[in-house]
Amino acid sequence: MLKFPKGVATAVLLATTALASTQAVASEKLGLGREALPEEIAAWDVDVRPNGEGLPVGSGSVEDGEMIFSDNCAVCHGEFAEGVDNWPELAGGEGTLADKDPVKTVGSYWPYLSTAWDYIHRSMPYGSAQTLSDDDVYAIVAYILYSNFLVDDDFVLSNENFLEVEMPNADGFIIDDRAETEYPIWRAEPCMENCKDSVEITMRASVLNVTPEDEEASMQHSSDQAEVVQAAAVVEEPAEPELDAELVAAGEKVFGKCKACHMVGEDAKARSGPVLNGIVGRDIASVDGFRYSKVLSEMDGVWTDEALAAFLENPRGFAKGTKMSFAGLRKPEDVAAVTEFLKSHVD
């Protein structure tokens, strides 16, 4: 039997009474919709539960997982699952949950291994969800366990031994107890006068100074930049090829799929992928200081329209081993548009 916080039950009762006149509940079936087919249910109902229900037959080793992780996940999560920039760290943090800034990882925090399998299978790699095979997912989960020192390097995870893995923080959770620990205290008549003897300011937001600058200032800033860009454009104009403005605009939209890893424009900086200003016509893997995959750094040639199209349509087909964890653009018109957009950003 489930335990519900007492407050929930109360709210439910109150709500039921008050909403009686506005609720539109069909008392009998209306015969709408159609029966879901088994194939459809199989396609969508892929959630995996703590008891292993929903796990497909399969397996994957730490050894395979290390390679698959490096190709698909390390670009954001780091080669050792330690997390790059603001992207989540997946390993470490053991024993830090009671510290001032706890490090919450699969190893230190997650109570169920099923959660990792389920999430990676459905939602990862970021930007290319649902492209991993079941065995790949087993291997990645095995590697994450290894990164957390929870299994040895010869470990193979499968649907058979899945429930044998012990998660360190499995017992670290309690069900919401606010109804017992907090509500009785905070349901008292509040003080109105002489509630304290004195009041001192103990901390100010301006000390940290982490608030984004105000709109007027930032608008001013960006319009200044716009002028600079315009001025620069005027100077460079003769050298620039004519671009199809509509295609550029369509490409900007397509570029939304790339933005998590790549930047263009004046202030562009390398993220998990290199800056793409001037990419069309440039030597492959030629941005100084960026750590390219082996396959791209060893590739000769220039990013011509054709090469770029081949890469974007099937990144791993074009460069097996690329760190770019992107499934590819399915529509040729999207490739053309994003190429035009990239051409609008010169160095």
Next chain:
Amino acid sequence: MSDIFKPSRRAFLRGSAAAAAGITAGAAARAGTPDPLITEVQDWAMSFGEGVDATPYGLPIEFEDDVVRRNVEWLTADTTSSINFTPIHALDGTITPQGCAFERHHSGAIELRKQDYRLMINGLVDTPLVFSYDDLERFPRENHVYFCECAANTGMEWAGAQLNGAQFTHGMIHNMEYTGVSLRTLLTEAGLDAAGDLSDKWVYVEGADASSNGRSIPMEKALDDVLVAFKANGEALRKEHGYPVRLVVPGWEGNLWVKWLRRIEVMDGPVESREETSKYTDTLEDGTSRKWTWVMDAKSVVTSPSPQSPIKHGPGPLVISGLAWSGHGAITRVDVSKDGGMTWETARLAKPGEKMALTRFYLDTEWDGEEMLLQARAMDETGYVQPTKEQLREMRGENSIYHNNCIQTWHVKTNGEAENVEVS
């Protein structure tokens, strides 16, 4: 901001403060010279304005273009998995316009056409069903106003006063009038006899985007007031809020309000998905964590004056305004303190509080031009009183991230500027 009062005007205000206090509100000082905006015929009084159809779907006038959602870049790795904030400091009333209502995505806002939309109900039901968008519009419909608050709203305040503005500290909230079909109706259509005893059953709800955000909800709540919504504030949901269909889970944390809702599964236990284990769980001081903390407790904030909405006039009549809400029901009372919580006055509610919806409060007062430490304190129909930061920290420590419903303090200075501060 420090030049809100020009020197001459400031001197005038200071000099006349004593006199002003004695003058009844509304008795304006005599202007020195005639106002050209009145004495000279203005352009807009002579010629045409814009004709109809100039803007088939309108945006606010350009003079209001600072009233927009804002992002805090350093909070997240990328905007496709991020949050921005409703400009609550500049809004009034209670309904949030969709165009400036905060967004929270886990894998970006997708574009899903109604024709391509499918909703599946499966699991422990008599007949697993698939509905099209048009099917949904053939079920009996309901209209309700509810707030949607991200569990992380005010989360940056656990460690201390950080972001300077009500938009940033309390803007992960919006309040809309939803039109939709009750989840109970859809579950009834699929039939719950197969589920047997409903008291220990759950529904798992899941979105169609790449994050396929999924959450488990106890059957008791699912059959109570959960709504499968397709309209907000009278029009279609916006892309960023889950067009064409999202879940509305009144009073419960925003993460459960699954957008682009594609599947509802009746189950005999929770999935314990990523969003209900590794995230949206509240770590206490001793390192143990609360889970299933779904309800948003009573909370309020003064939206004006506030850091982004300073006092732009001198001493005299002042409207202190703000918002209050509770996931446990209706707001019954809001108190306001000008001295950091030593004394409190009860504010006026613009309308009686409605269940799980924002309530607007006003304190119509006289400002003496002195510094204030402004606070608001909400009470709901269960008698719950919004706690102070200190009370929350004493109970939970500082690492909870979520569910920070503390009393917020704005330090209003003599020049009318306000700052986010913490007080003893």
